[in-house]
Amino acid sequence: MLSKRVIACLDVRDGHLAKSVRFVDTKNIGDPVAKAREYYEDGLDELVFYDITASSERRRIILDVVEAVAAEVFIPLSVGGGVRSVQDATDLRLAGAEKINVNSAAVRRPALIAECADAIGSQNVVLSMDIRQVTPDQRHPSGYEVVIDGGRTPMGMDALAWTRQGERLGAGELVVNSIDADGTRQGYELNLTRKISEAVRIPVIASGGAGLPAHLFDVLTEGKADAALVASMVHYGDYTVSGLKSYLHGRGVKVRMSW
């Protein structure tokens, strides 16, 4: 049986970890490579870099970061943030990213998913979705809508319908990020995660809301997610990757325990 995965997400701005993330281990402040290495050595199953660089130099900067991390970290590396074309995806792959996350650009132009799947293989195309709960109506029968641009722009699209369309177009995996749960540390959005996981046959990564180890347990069992994404929980030093995995293992969740 496959193990459930614990994935850490690092936001990178201008080649440094985003300021919104505070780190307790001062020697690692600002250095995505050192942080990635630390998590890798502590048993992380997969790493996601999210590029939030705004400058025009963004592509070169994130490529340098990916290249430096890929030289030291030998687990799957996923990169997202501003991927708009097959060229963006193949550049990142060449720099050492295994998987490419597409989000807003795919909502605006769904064909991007199919183009990327053709170029780099379905299994390497991750459709990342920011989702918000709404009152169910004709346009949003599931009661969830897709928002883009970091949660600012609602698109009038039903989240479940978009999920299925993404799978059909060739996405190999989904990141389900709940805008409502994000940052609350009150737990993942279990209902949303389970609905989506039951609607598709590709793996689902739950994102947004993790604050306690029990939240990971809940989303990997009740929420039926294949992987749980963590950020501030481990970035602030409250928990370690190995500690989270030991906890899950102790509660009977199959996770990779030797590394």
Added chain:
Amino acid sequence: MIVDYDAGNLRSVQRACREVGLDAVISADAEEVRRAERIIFPGVGAAGSAMQSLRATGIAGALTDAYRAGTPILGICLGLQISLDHSEENDTETLGLVPGSVRRFRLTDPALKIPHMGWNAVDVVRRHPVLADVQPGDEFYFVHAYFPSPANRGHVLAEADYEGRFCCALGRNNYIATQFHPEKSGRVGLALLKRFAEWDGHA
């Protein structure tokens, strides 16, 4: 050397080799394949287009020659699948270094996803120098929808479980191959690559 036949990202394999002290060059030249001291044959993608590319470049013949000459060869993922006789994927005739075929997962449990993607335990069922460091319970990273089914049980080196056991490492003489990705499998994967770097080709 690492064989380049337009089938995926070879630099991650090269980086992992470098990490264990193996200086590997990437080459798409059939003559270089024949002359190589040691060969890694990776690959992701579809069997059909991969075989077309291997035949068009002459690498298919070069790999078979290198195998017959006793060069240590490591196949990874699609590289493994192409070493058998036939693949269900695109109904493709493949290299035939190891007798057997490659089949698609047919799962009954709707909760199990295809491709089989993620970390899974690898059980060594036959001792092999390249797998010497793999301990019970060690997990490796997999991404695949098809799995190898060698005709000769003696060629199966390791198995994994995904609604039933399947062969995830096979070997014959100086050829060894893994369905999983040692270059993405952390310390245990690097240890496997290091063993391959030191292997003399005798099982």
